[in-house]
Amino acid sequence: MADPLDDYIKAAAAALDLPLEADWQGAIKANLAVTLKLANLVAEFPLPDAAEPAPIFRA
Amino acid sequence: MSEDLAWATASDIARAVASGAASALDVIDDTLARIEERNPALNAFTAITADRARAKARAIDARPDKATLPLAGVPFAVKNLFDIAGLATVAGSKINRARAKATRDSPLIEKLEAAGAVLVGALNMGEYAYDFTGENVHDGPSRNPHDTSRMTGGSSGGSGGAVAGGMVPLALGSDTNGSIRVPSSFCGTFGLKPTYGRLSRARSFPFVASLDHLGPFARTTRDLALSYDAMQGFDAEDGACVERPLEPATPELARGLSGLRIAVAGGYFHKGAFAEALDALARVAKAAGATDVVEIPEAARARAAAYVITATEGAALHLERLRQQARDFDPAVRDRLIAAAMVPATLVDKAQNFRRWYRGEVLKLFARYDAILAPATPCTAPKIGQQTFVIDGVELPVRPNVGIYTQPISFIGLPVVAVPVPLTPLPIAVQVIAAPWREDIALRIAQALEQTGAAAAPRPNL
Numbered sequence: 001m002a003d004p005l006d007d008y009i010k011a012a013a014a015a016l017d018l019p020l021e022a023d024w025q026g027a028i029k030a031n032l033a034v035t036l037k038l039a040n041l042v043a044e045f046p047l048p049d050a051a052e053p054a055p056i057f058r059a
Numbered sequence: 060m061s062e063d064l065a066w067a068t069a070s071d072i073a074r075a076v077a078s079g080a081a082s083a084l085d086v087i088d089d090t091l092a093r094i095e096e097r098n099p100a101l102n103a104f105t106a107i108t109a110d111r112a113r114a115k116a117r118a119i120d121a122r123p124d125k126a127t128l129p130l131a132g133v134p135f136a137v138k139n140l141f142d143i144a145g146l147a148t149v150a151g152s153k154i155n156r157a158r159a160k161a162t163r164d165s166p167l168i169e170k171l172e173a174a175g176a177v178l179v180g181a182l183n184m185g186e187y188a189y190d191f192t193g194e195n196v197h198d199g200p201s202r203n204p205h206d207t208s209r210m211t212g213g214s215s216g217g218s219g220g221a222v223a224g225g226m227v228p229l230a231l232g233s234d235t236n237g238s239i240r241v242p243s244s245f246c247g248t249f250g251l252k253p254t255y256g257r258l259s260r261a262r263s264f265p266f267v268a269s270l271d272h273l274g275p276f277a278r279t280t281r282d283l284a285l286s287y288d289a290m291q292g293f294d295a296e297d298g299a300c301v302e303r304p305l306e307p308a309t310p311e312l313a314r315g316l317s318g319l320r321i322a323v324a325g326g327y328f329h330k331g332a333f334a335e336a337l338d339a340l341a342r343v344a345k346a347a348g349a350t351d352v353v354e355i356p357e358a359a360r361a362r363a364a365a366y367v368i369t370a371t372e373g374a375a376l377h378l379e380r381l382r383q384q385a386r387d388f389d390p391a392v393r394d395r396l397i398a399a400a401m402v403p404a405t406l407v408d409k410a411q412n413f414r415r416w417y418r419g420e421v422l423k424l425f426a427r428y429d430a431i432l433a434p435a436t437p438c439t440a441p442k443i444g445q446q447t448f449v450i451d452g453v454e455l456p457v458r459p460n461v462g463i464y465t466q467p468i469s470f471i472g473l474p475v476v477a478v479p480v481p482l483t484p485l486p487i488a489v490q491v492i493a494a495p496w497r498e499d500i501a502l503r504i505a506q507a508l509e510q511t512g513a514a515a516a517p518r519p520n521l
Contacts, residue, residue: 012401019385024394031398034459035370038363039406042413045360053411054418055269 005029064089065225066518069133069282072228073175076132077125083116083132087177090134094179094226097521101202103211103220105139106146106181115177128175129285135229138215139181140188141165141273142262150264151184151214153197154380154387165262167231167273167290174289179227182217186389188233188266189373189396190214191241191461192443196389200443203246204519205485209440212245212461214238215276219246222276224521229286230276233260235267236365237435237465239274240490243477245440247486247517249505250276251283254495255472256301258287259294267372268299270365270469278516280505283476284309287498308499312506319504321349322424324433324492327358328464331451333438335487339480340434343489346513347504349432356420357413361467364410364417366459370399371407391458418471425494430504432489434464435477439485468492476501478514486517 009028013020020028064072064086075081091109098104116132125131137143140150142161149155168178183201185193193201193216201216203209204224211220215232219242222230232239234252243250251274258273265271275286288309293302323344329337344350355361374381374396381400385393424431437450437460447454450463468475473495477488491508493501508514 009398009401013397016400017382018397018400019382020397024390024397027390027394028398031395032401035367035398035402036406039367039402039410042360042364042367043406043409045357045413045416047412047416051412052415053408054414055411 005033065093067228068279069130069228069277069285070279072133073129073131076119077128081132083119083177084113086132087112087116087134087179090179090227097224097226100207101204101220101224102199103182103201103217103224103226104136104180105149105183105198105217108143108178108180112177112179115172119175119177125175130171130289131175133176133229134179134227135171135176135231136180136182136221136227137168137178137231138184138218138233140184140233140264141168141231143168143178143181146181148264150188151186151195151198154384155264161262163262166259166294166296170290170292171286176229182221182230184217185214186392187377188214188235188238189392190458191237192458193219193242194443202443203440204521205247206440208442210245210443212242212436212440215242218276219243219248222246222248222278223516223519228278229282231273232276233263234272234274234469235270236369236469237462239276240435240465240475240477240488241461243276243479244435244488247479247481248276248278249280249283249479249516250274250477251287251498252469252475253287253498254474256299257498258290259297259300261294261296265376267369269372270369272469280502280509281309281312284312284502303496306496306499308502311499311503314503316347316504316507319429319500320427321347321430321432321504322351322353322428323349324355324431325352326354328355328433331437331463332434335439335482336434336437339482339487339489340432342480342513343478343508344432346508346511347432353424353428353431355424355431355467357417358467360413361417361470362463364413365466365470367402367407367410370395371402374399414470421471422494429493429500431492433492435488435490436461437463439487465490474498474501476505478505478508479516480513481515481517
């Protein structure tokens, strides 16, 4: 079965007009896997709905 | 060419030039000769601004008020992401070589030169500052003066190499996740990453707008403080620069450790550290009288969030270059940025929400302590080209993981002085971390550590 991350990378590259060559895909996948793992480590930390992001827009 | 001058401090040079005991032109000629001699081995400089430096030195020698200049005749160099009038701002890349030449110096160069310092060149760096090694596929690696087969650390690799190698007493770098503190650690220099928003970043090539800082490298705390004081001041051209009064740190240096409450970061900041990092931390903690161990809450998650924000903001900055010129990037940088361009915005927003929570929690610690000590890097300088190392029993790539202890700190903009501990055979630094806007406290502690001998910039055998 194809790895969904491979499919995602191919689809995202096409949808976002990003270059993707066959011999780059392995390194891109490895980097994306690490970044998503770290992003999910952050995302699973419980914060209240009212939590504000660090940058706050001021008019 | 004088060997003494190679290791003279900026303060010593300024005093000699201001008093007329030395001429700025002699200092600059000597510096340029030393750069020519040492740069082939260290690969710290990517451009040398000899003509402008000599003209500036002559102008200083002719000034009747040179005695008032705090950095009279002090040679300095800057990471090649600072604008230098007449040069393209390459930021370690091939792509930027096609940019128009800068028409004006960056404000930090202008401020240092207004204080009498003399720019002598631009310094090697990791491509677009997305790097902790100091290696560069276009310009070749910066080399560590203590062992030229080893990394300087990055991304301000040339800045660390030039100062540690006795080519200049003062250099500027940038620090988004550790790029001043990591080369300070590997090369054994003092480095200051000021509070986010303290020093102007105008006319420098950015990386991650919400995390970028600029700051100095030097071989003594006093030189760090002198240059930092000269560079302070609000600048509306940098949207993140905060309007605050000037808060000179140099007059505070002599106050010592009296009254300061200093703790050591435990938990995350010990996990994975090699023996030399823990040895250096223990020496500094002992000299500072720091016995309390505190847990910086959720530091691993903070590092993760910094990693995500860095990758995605960096990808946004370079999006069009990735689309148009992907083959001209360093492949390691390109592959990280393309991957980051595919990260959903929802996860980035989560990281920004976490960032605010984390800031609040860490600031609570500064109600109890004036400063916190932590390792700067998990190990001393790896070999150039080394791809992996073992952190906490897991083999990990070197390039993104050297900054595991620096990232949770810069993530919320805290001021840090990296103090070098002169271990044998290689130095390694400890972070002295203070509350926002208290650079003076971190510098006071660094000065006290230097006076005890616990911190010192070791002289390499060149």
